[in-house]
Amino acid sequence: MSSGATGAVVAVRTPVGAATAGRQPRVGVRTLALSRRALILISWIVPFVVVGLWEILARSGVLSAHVLPAPSKVLGTAVGLVRDGKLIGDMGISLLRAATGFAIGGSIGFALGTLVGFSRLAEAFLDRTIQMIRAIPFLAILPLVIVWFGVDEGGKIFLVSLGVMFPIYINTVLGIRQVDPKLVELGRVAGLSDWGVVRHIILPGALPSILAGIRYALAISWLALVVAETIATSSGIGFLAMDAREFLRIDVIVLAIVIYAGVGVLSDAIARALERRLLSWHPNYAGAKR
């Protein structure tokens, strides 16, 4: 998934791919003249140009402040809210909700996934039912959640947990089932106990799949939180945005969106860093920079 960059670099100075033995020659002929550093630079320049353009359009009045306020104004609002102490508190609450929901849903998903991954009996008991519940778009049960939990923390955490549980469950089962039985046999020959086989062979073998589940679940937890916070809440980033809507504070609404986006990007970066660290043995992850 992230090995594309190296391919492009190798292709730069080798006309017919003499030095790229074993690799697919890259098709991007136009990129041949550019170094890797230039490509990275371009990828960073584009978003800055977009924001710059947005600023110019907003200031010149082409974009009305009621439609989209200038980035500088949003930044000013952010600074103001931080000074009030309001923004940090709301962010903290939102992060806590996401983290709590992730921990609960992730643990349940991992535990069920491990159980079903190892035991055909557990699979018979649980898997079909879990897959049926999974078929419900979890955001569709939002009205039910509000009835059950009211507007308290419980409902939001429940929703995040539910969303997080399934990707971790599925990827844990898949990861465990995909472990090479020949390696398990080797573990037996090496005299490992049952727990030794799990610890040294099955869990490490399932880890790439489990981490992919975690990465996907992180994105879902954030999505669940956005929905939960905009409907029934009295604190958090979502509340900040809903409250601002009442007063037509578009700058605050944009700020909330930017914060959601920022945290989303950050959590993905953390998940990738985790993959790089834990899967450094894996040829598909080793040395991947992006």
Add this chain to the structure above:
Amino acid sequence: MSAVDITADAPAVVVSGLRRAYGERVVIDGLDLRIHRGEFVALLGESGCGKTTLLRALAGLDAVDSGQIDGPAQPAVVFQEHRLLPWYSLWRNVALGLDDTAGRAAAQAALSEVGLGDRLEDWPRNLSGGQAQRVALARALVREPRLLLLDEPFAALDALTRIRMHDLVKQLVATHRPGVLLVTHDVDEAIALAHRALVMRDGVIAREYAVSRAANTNRSHPEAVALRDTLLADLGVASGDAHTRARAA
């Protein structure tokens, strides 16, 4: 070491009256086998004759229907594939199942013995096929097994690497003196390595030949040539252009 030394040693494994059937098909039918410590035994036979079934039974990987295996509960096994855990460094692979502190020292010694003592922290993916199989040998020998089972461990290697592996494995067996059972398709490999060559047929050891030291070390020695022809005839391949056919088998 001469044949006299070998039989004087304690047995590494004694098999008597072993029987294994898959449904109607009897694969092992009352097989007897005795391997001493320090003795290198090669087991030949046509595909599907039950060689691998026997090896897996000795390894404790498959059940048997009846008969007795009197040997170590945990013999060491080297398979055709190296079966290294890609998520562990080389020393952790070798020390698998040992405790960490003692394991590291033992793994270092074992890896040095197979010529990879400077690659302790390296990953399996950086190894060539021959190197990976050397690590698998180190992993098998790190526990000083009484019985070492080799299931065509060199079959997937290129010819030159295979010859180097033969020398290495001979030297390792001479040092550690386990009883060795090598399952192979390669008659030349059996002659180069084994003290005794067995031919399995109809679920039993049908033929048994002592391999002289001269035949071990020189493949064109008259004894080696004669034994090669005999073994190939036993395996149902006519001699003459037998050598090339043996490779193909």
